[in-house]
Amino acid sequence: MSSTGTPIAPLIQVEGIHTFYGKSHILHGVTLHVGAGEVVGLLGRNGVGKSTTLKTIMGLVHPSQGQVLLAGQQVTDLPAHKLARLGIGYVPEDRRIFRLLTVSENLRTGLDRAGVTEARKQELLDKVFAYFPVLAERRSQAGGTLSGGEQQMLAIARAMMLEPKIILLDEPTEGLMPRMVSQIRQIVEALHGEGVAILLVEQNVPLTLAASQRVYIMEKGAVRHHAAASDLKVDDPVIRQYLGV
Amino acid sequence: MGIPWDLIIIQTVNGVVTGMILALVASGLTLIFGIMDVVNFAHGELFMLGAYMGVVVLATSGSFWLALVIAVLVVALLGAAMQIVTLRPLLGRDPLTTILATFGISLVLQNYALWQFGPVARKIQEPFTGRFNLFYLEYPYYRLLIAALSGAIIGGFWLFLKYGKYGIWIRATTQDRVMAQAMGIPVPLVHTAVFAIGAGMAAASGVLFGPLVGVNHMMGLDWVLKAFIVVVVGGMGNLGGSVLAAIFISLLEAYASIWVNPSQAVIASFIVLILTLLFRPTGLFVPTPK
Numbered sequence: 001m002s003s004t005g006t007p008i009a010p011l012i013q014v015e016g017i018h019t020f021y022g023k024s025h026i027l028h029g030v031t032l033h034v035g036a037g038e039v040v041g042l043l044g045r046n047g048v049g050k051s052t053t054l055k056t057i058m059g060l061v062h063p064s065q066g067q068v069l070l071a072g073q074q075v076t077d078l079p080a081h082k083l084a085r086l087g088i089g090y091v092p093e094d095r096r097i098f099r100l101l102t103v104s105e106n107l108r109t110g111l112d113r114a115g116v117t118e119a120r121k122q123e124l125l126d127k128v129f130a131y132f133p134v135l136a137e138r139r140s141q142a143g144g145t146l147s148g149g150e151q152q153m154l155a156i157a158r159a160m161m162l163e164p165k166i167i168l169l170d171e172p173t174e175g176l177m178p179r180m181v182s183q184i185r186q187i188v189e190a191l192h193g194e195g196v197a198i199l200l201v202e203q204n205v206p207l208t209l210a211a212s213q214r215v216y217i218m219e220k221g222a223v224r225h226h227a228a229a230s231d232l233k234v235d236d237p238v239i240r241q242y243l244g245v
Numbered sequence: 246m247g248i249p250w251d252l253i254i255i256q257t258v259n260g261v262v263t264g265m266i267l268a269l270v271a272s273g274l275t276l277i278f279g280i281m282d283v284v285n286f287a288h289g290e291l292f293m294l295g296a297y298m299g300v301v302v303l304a305t306s307g308s309f310w311l312a313l314v315i316a317v318l319v320v321a322l323l324g325a326a327m328q329i330v331t332l333r334p335l336l337g338r339d340p341l342t343t344i345l346a347t348f349g350i351s352l353v354l355q356n357y358a359l360w361q362f363g364p365v366a367r368k369i370q371e372p373f374t375g376r377f378n379l380f381y382l383e384y385p386y387y388r389l390l391i392a393a394l395s396g397a398i399i400g401g402f403w404l405f406l407k408y409g410k411y412g413i414w415i416r417a418t419t420q421d422r423v424m425a426q427a428m429g430i431p432v433p434l435v436h437t438a439v440f441a442i443g444a445g446m447a448a449a450s451g452v453l454f455g456p457l458v459g460v461n462h463m464m465g466l467d468w469v470l471k472a473f474i475v476v477v478v479g480g481m482g483n484l485g486g487s488v489l490a491a492i493f494i495s496l497l498e499a500y501a502s503i504w505v506n507p508s509q510a511v512i513a514s515f516i517v518l519i520l521t522l523l524f525r526p527t528g529l530f531v532p533t534p535k
Binding site for chain 1: 413416425
């Protein structure tokens with residue numbers, strides 16, 4: 001495995017995690033880190049453990065070995081709701097918006113936190129509505145009635161309500177039209193510009209290489225390769241070897 | 246034979262009154278199922294404990310309304326403790342474990358009540374005894390008050406779910422427990438709070454219904470059985486559906502008892518239950534998915 005040093009202080013450090021679903025051993029000692037404000041891609045074929053890595057960081061699955069550190073603090077065994085409040089946002093692969101809640105109510109689930117003033121709530125809402133004007137138009141509509149692309153926007157906007165230090169973004173462009181894909185890329189860049197770190201799981205290799213500073217490649221539940229995104233090309237032998245594209 | 250309109254109107258009033266009490270019991274049951282996937286077999290015993298708590302506080306203080314408030318608070322706290330101690334550790338396990346656990350709790354609570362209060366039924370005195378003429382009957386105002394209060398409690402709770410911060414937390418958790426956690430919602434706390442609210446609603450119905458029947462350690466059984474029918478017919482986890490189903494089932498039984506005796510009229514509910522399970526197992530009052 002090649003190594004790429006990072007000059008940025010690690011925000012998230014994942015060290016040697018082993019995760020099981022029942023008796024199935026999914027992650028075999030995954031180690032990676034994401035610096036503050038950094039965009040890091042996580043590539044790999046289907047079923048190699050990318051989504052499980054995100055779920056483990058988010059506290060939705062607890063590892064049997066290894067540790068997760070957030071800004072140097074041990075958070076391995078914390079429940080997901082505490083991690084969300086510590087600044088980890090999660091946008092799952094299948095979006096999982098609250099289908100019967102309106103767009104506004106979906107956003108409120110992340111806004112109604114202790115210590116957030118009404119003025120700050122309004123600022124955050126104004127910010128996401130500026131990013132995603134269509135959500136402002138549909139604010140009274142049930143989440144389940146939105147199109148796939150709109151649901152993806154809502155899922156990202158909802159995570160932004162938590163004012164996260166890092167967003168775990170799981171296959172945000174899956175099943176979206178090319179116009180939406182480029183919009184998602186712009187959002188990733190905008191969040192990066194605001195200093196939000198992103199751990200981006202994607203099948204879309206060109207987008208991942210373009211949007212990320214560094215890339216990890218996973219195979220069979222472990223990280224096999226780690227490089228600066230600028231050192232890799234879409235037709236790189238490493239990409240071909242691990243992703244078959 | 247002509248249509249007995251007077252009987253039909255009397256039975257409509259009776260059906261709505263019973264339906265509102267049943268809706269109050271079933272609302273808690275369906276809420277608990279919706280959010281935790283727990284079929285709470287001890288729900289009838291929370292209804293019964295509420296009624297007994299009403300008996301005790303009424304005997305001590307002489308105030309029916311104080312008895313109602315204290316019964317709700319005490320049983321809600323008991324419900325919260327029950328959820329934390331027995332159900333929280335079982336969450337996510339085989340549903341059979343929670344069914345057995347709640348069934349066990351129901352037996353414990355029934356026998357506790359028998360030991361503590363004995364087998365003789367106790368009476369809760371209604372807060373007022375006024376009556377009005379309904380055809381040939383002197384109908385108690387208190388029955389109408391029960392329906393109004395039950396409606397007010399359910400309506401208040403609906404407004405809380407719809408507009409309150411914690412109401413949105415409850416709805417989000419009901420729809421997607423995992424994602425609710427990822428949004429920072431303390432899901433274990435929400436589960437406990439919902440169980441406590443459901444228990445409190447059961448206790449409120451126990452105290453309100455207490456003056457109409459004797460309070461005894463087995464009184465919860467009938468109600469929980471009917472509440473289960475309501476929850477299935479209304480759609481598991483569907484609050485609005487449960488209210489409609491409670492009124493529908495109660496009206497059906499009330500009308501049936503015009504022509505057959507009340508114990509035979511109960512069969513009508515079971516027929517509806519069986520037909521629902523056969524032809525629309527998601528519930529009669531659930532919108533058809535588009």
